[in-house]
Amino acid sequence: LELQSNTVKRHELLLRVLDETDGPQSPIQVLDTAERLDAVYDIDLWVVERALQLAAHRPDLRLQVNLSGRSMGDPRLTTEVERLLDRYGVNPEQLTFEITETALIGNLSEARRFADRVRDLGCELALDDFGSGYASFRYLRIFPIDLVKIDGEYVVELVGNPQDQVLVRALVQVCQAYGIHTVAEFVQDARTLRLLRELGVDYVQGYLIGRPVPV
Secondary structure (H helix, E strand, O other): OEOOOOEOOOEEEOOOOEOOOOOEOOHHHHHHHHHHOOOHHHHHHHHHHHHHHHHHHOOOOOEEEEOOHHHHOOOHHHHHHHHHHHHHOOOHHHEEEEEEHHHHOOOHHHHHHHHHHHHHHOOEEEEEEEOOOOOHHHHHHHOOOOEEEEOHHHOOOOOOOHHHHHHHHHHHHHHHHHOOEEEEOOOOOHHHHHHHHHHOOOEEOOOOOOOOOOO
């Protein structure tokens, strides 16, 4: 939800694997299995293609896709993204890649190459779970970030926690100085939403805005 216009302008795509009873399995369990089978890149690429198929039918959609550190460091990925953009005739600005600070650690040179290539293609880049690591502010200086997603840990108790309020306000001010938009995750009630609006956050997501539903 964009707070300035009070309209939903972005959607995050989540991948859920159904078990035999059609119930979603734990994402952590699925990712662990994918890592073990060396299938993470293939899964990420499948999700990217599904996103572009959706975007091709809905030019108004702006979709955000999570990428693993392993895929981000794979030189094949950006080549495939470029091919898929051409194949489906999608405006690159409709696609935002979300990467976590954890994925950046130890992969800085590969991550920078990926980030520069993604921006060259016209896609956007979001830094997910911002504030969960020790070097977050450094990444704002060295990566071409469009969106920063404030870790839900600082949002769930925001109304009653002055320390979290100070931190979120500082994060917003830093991002504004760099020309980066902010997104608050895990927004679950109207009081938190009002406070985030006062603190200058640009976007919010969470159960108050909408629960995950099948595409």
